[in-house]
Amino acid sequence: MTTSRTQGFSTKCIHAGEPLDANGGIHPPLYNHSTFGFRSTKDVLDVVEGRAQGNLYTRYGLNPTIRSVEEKIAALEGGELAWVFSSGMAAESATFLAYCKAGDHIVCIGDVYGGTFELLGKNLPAVGITTTFLLGSELDRLPDVITPKTRVVFFETPTNPNMEVLDIERIAKVTRTKGALTVVDNTFATPMNQSPLQLGADLVIHSTTKYMGGHSDLTGGAVIGKKELLGPIWGWRKNLGQMMAPDVAFLLARSLRTLAVRVRAHNVTGQFIAERLAKHPRVKRANYPGLPNFAGHEIAKRQMSGFGGMVSFVLDGDAAATAAVVDRLRLFTIAPSLGGVESLVTQPITTTHHDVSKEDRARRGIDDGMVRLSCGLEDAEDLWADLEAALG
Numbered sequence: 077m078t079t080s081r082t083q084g085f086s087t088k089c090i091h092a093g094e095p096l097d098a099n100g101g102i103h104p105p106l107y108n109h110s111t112f113g114f115r116s117t118k119d120v121l122d123v124v125e126g127r128a129q130g131n132l133y134t135r136y137g138l139n140p141t142i143r144s145v146e147e148k149i150a151a152l153e154g155g156e157l158a159w160v161f162s163s164g165m166a167a168e169s170a171t172f173l174a175y176c177k178a179g180d181h182i183v184c185i186g187d188v189y190g191g192t193f194e195l196l197g198k199n200l201p202a203v204g205i206t207t208t209f210l211l212g213s214e215l216d217r218l219p220d221v222i223t224p225k226t227r228v229v230f231f232e233t234p235t236n237p238n239m240e241v242l243d244i245e246r247i248a249k250v251t252r253t254k255g256a257l258t259v260v261d262n263t264f265a266t267p268m269n270q271s272p273l274q275l276g277a278d279l280v281i282h283s284t285t286k287y288m289g290g291h292s293d294l295t296g297g298a299v300i301g302k303k304e305l306l307g308p309i310w311g312w313r314k315n316l317g318q319m320m321a322p323d324v325a326f327l328l329a330r331s332l333r334t335l336a337v338r339v340r341a342h343n344v345t346g347q348f349i350a351e352r353l354a355k356h357p358r359v360k361r362a363n364y365p366g367l368p369n370f371a372g373h374e375i376a377k378r379q380m381s382g383f384g385g386m387v388s389f390v391l392d393g394d395a396a397a398t399a400a401v402v403d404r405l406r407l408f409t410i411a412p413s414l415g416g417v418e419s420l421v422t423q424p425i426t427t428t429h430h431d432v433s434k435e436d437r438a439r440r441g442i443d444d445g446m447v448r449l450s451c452g453l454e455d456a457e458d459l460w461a462d463l464e465a466a467l468g
């Protein structure tokens with residue numbers, strides 16, 4: 077599709093990566109095939125030796141269904157190229173392994189997903205790759221903790237579960253002068269609300285399991301960036317066998333066509349629920365980038381165009397009293413994931429931060445009374461009625 081002006085986000089959601097198929101199918105068909113055939117040895121060599129772009133073998137990503145969704149994701153993040161993976165963790169591990177070898181170093185800023193914390197803190201040290209964890213409040217120390225061995229500076233924004241907002245432009249600037257790569261996990265924000273590549277990040281990572289999939293029925297990941305930066309990741313994805321399955325790619329493409337309308341609705345409901353919670357007498361603190369008195373609000377206004385559906389809050393009670401509130405909820409289901417059409421709730425100390433020590437939780441501001449909500453697409457008034465009843 078060629079137009080003289082830049083297409084809007086909603087248009088890209090629907091049309092990017094989706095030419096009419098050979099039979100006039102309105103969307104690309106699903107190619108579940110593991111392998112693809114050739115008419116001649118010359119044809120197969122053209123693909124194997126990179127002279128022609130063709131289909132070859134699905135684990136390599138040389139499959140039309142995979143390529144179609146990758147083209148869409150690249151367009152949505154404003155990147156040259158996107159690669160999909162079997163999960164968000166697969167995307168992360170391939171990226172770290174592609175850029176770090178034994179003796180190299182990573183800096184991780186702020187709260188990160190539990191699996192990421194484990195990968196950086198336990199698995200990668202086993203192969204000689206170490207990580208320094210910096211709190212978001214310690215950002216001034218970033219230039220000092222980056223060493224000549226630092227290859228990657230990694231962070232999420234907003235973070236889980238504090239919803240802390242980290243300044244992408246500022247971090248990317250420091251990281252670039254030190255010769256390392258800025259890698260941003262954009263899962264919470266979505267490409268609709270935040271474009272890290274435009275703010276100076278080198279690579280963007282997604283767990284497409286969350287908002288991009290949006291219906292809690294698929295697991296996948298993606299890495300987006302310049303061609304030359306994705307290059308080194310290719311062999312790791314291929315040989316660690318981390319390819320997204322074609323039927324998952326097909327389902328993900330279907331989900332992405334409604335990403336704009338879904339995220340717009342998540343943004344409205346997130347704001348509504350956060351404002352109500354902030355005014356409730358039993359709530360000590362509500363964490364949401366869209367609240368004017370929230371610590372990260374000014375940065376969020378600069379780097380986000382919407383504030384999303386994730387809200388956390390701290391109750392005036394202990395762990396048991398908080399669990400009682402969570403257990404009284406009817407529309408919010410107790411589950412550790414996020415980003416789907418249905419609303420979910422979790423008490424971080426029982427799930428995502430269960431294995432974090434008491435001291436580390438205190439250092440990171442993760443209270444016993446903390447509750448994390450993923451606001452879904454139900455009527456916002458119904459969600460608030462559920463919360464109010466549970467709090468009362």
Ligand SMILES: *Cc1c(COP(=O)(O)O)cnc(C)c1O
Nearest residue numbers: 163164165189261263283285296
């Ligand atoms: C869920 C999640 C991941 C991991 O993704 P999987 O698809 O479960 O592997 C990484 N980062 C963030 C922010 C997440 O929420």
